[in-house]
Amino acid sequence: MAADLKAKFEGKWVNVKSENLKEYLEKAGVGMIKKNIALQLTPEMVISVEGEQINVSITAGPKTTKASYKLGEQYDVEGDNPGKAVTTLVDGKMNTVITPNDTKLKPHTIVRDIVDGQLVQTMTTDGVTAKRFFQKSS
Structure with missing residues (x-):
């Protein structure tokens, strides 16, 4: 399973397009x-797989957010809305469910898949969905 993830997702990815991000x-x-700052940034995402460990680093402007986890195991999410997350592999897609520590906020679902050579990240919370499209960078 880790070898499949490594072959499919590993690498440096640059955001080339977003849909419905403001509403999300x-x-x-x-x-x-x-929100206004986030809408102007072009994030870069680096995904690496080392054995069973998945590492995701997202840099947007001067800020970098990192997460390291194993599939199916709960881990802490840091950043503006910290919480707990679990990532699973379903039909070749990385599915992450994040439950914010702030009980006023709804859980978020992030699905990452490769479509036509692009990494498509679909984010959903409280009935609103946004997509970010990433192109692999050398």
């Missing part, structure tokens, strides 16, 4: 200033 960030509880 609003539902996710992101404040106006941070």
Whole structure:
């Protein structure tokens, strides 16, 4: 399983397009200033697989967020809306469910898949879905 993940997802990915991101960030509880900044940034994501350990690093502007985890095991999510997360592999897609520590916020689902050579990240919370499209970088 780890070899499949490594072959499919590992590498450096650069955001080339986003859909419905503003609405998603609003539902996710992101404040106006941070939301406006986020909408202007072009994030880069680096995914590596080392044995059973998956490492995801996302850099947007001066900020880098990192997560390291094993499939099916709960881990801590840091950042503006910290919480607990579990990532599983379903039909070749990485599915992450994040439960924020702030009980006023709804859980988030992030699904990562490779479609036509792009990494497509579909994010859903409280009935609102956004997509971010990433192109592999050398």
